[in-house]
Amino acid sequence: MAQMYYDKDADSSIISGTRVAIIGYGSQGHAHALNLSDSGVQVRVALRPGSASGEKAWASGLEVLSVPEAVAWADLIMFLAPDTVQKQIYDEQVAPHLGKGQTLGFAHGFNIRYQQIVPPDDVAVIMVAPKGPGHLVRRTYEEGGGVPSLIAVENDPEGVGHALALSYAWGIGSTKAGVLDTTFAEETETDLFGEQVVLCGGLSELIVAGFTTLVEAGYQPESAYFECLHEMKLIVDLLYENGLAGMWFSVSETAEYGGLTRGPRVVTEATRAEMRRILAEIQDGSFARELIDEMAAGRPRFNQLREQAKGQAVEQVGATLRSMMPFLSTKSKLTEVSGG
């Protein structure tokens, strides 16, 4: 069993005595800034001039600075802007103001693992990566819980990186749920694999393929939507609370027998072989290269795929059905949810 850390293992005085600049106030940024602030930590939000999210930060009682101002003020600079803009922010607005004794923090290891950001040796580099969307990092904290996090230390000139990362994890509520040691390489590679193969890519394709199969066979799209998308949440709640066994326990015996016999016909050896190829592209850096090149080219393929995904039948019927379920929209606002 891996070493896990909980509230009692973290020294909260470390983060309480650390000035934390949070770059970005989106999904993760707003959650870290507000949770840390509520935990008694000195926080400044760092954004570009005229930033739309800056108004939200001010409205929540947080002080907003420019990135260079925040870097000049902070002990710990946490990168919570999108991965794809972090290199530019670092090169232009962080590196020129960075000095010995400061720490850079990340919630995902991409830019360090793929050497997009290469900090000097006298700057510490740590990671606190919540294993959940930002809006849940905030919501679970407000409810007295937390989202688990992985922590890692890449560069540690003063030998305090691990204790600082654990203390930060306490500040955002993660030591309530459990914190695990990792490395930048492991976090980056498993995170990319998980979101591509299981959580975001695999799941969305599974839903769409199931929905389309039913609709093409002449069943009502509304019925296909409830079956293949809406009910996913109810099943995932069972998995979340009691694992696969909890799900098998709660579904009917008919579902259990059908699932156990048919599931392996959906995820076949060919699917597993493709999973291994996707993992190899993550490990050898070719996925990272592809993403960086796509961004540099102005996102032509990304934009096209996004538009295509929005126009799908499952999205159209879903929007209508969800508009009749107002209780859904109160808890998760789409603008606050992004990434995996």
Ligand code: NDP
């Ligand atoms: P978001 O896309 O939600 O970040 C948007 C924020 O970044 C906005 O406040 C935006 O400001 C700001 N921003 C964008 N460009 C710039 C810029 N050039 N200069 C300054 N600020 C800028 O990011 P996420 O929260 O999704 O991701 C942040 C990090 O957390 C990433 O490393 C990601 O991998 C990681 N992560 C994310 C998870 C998630 O739940 N989304 C889960 C776990 C880790 P503006 O209003 O000006 O556009």
Ligand code: MG
């Ligand atoms: Mg993830």
Ligand code: MG
């Ligand atoms: Mg991710």
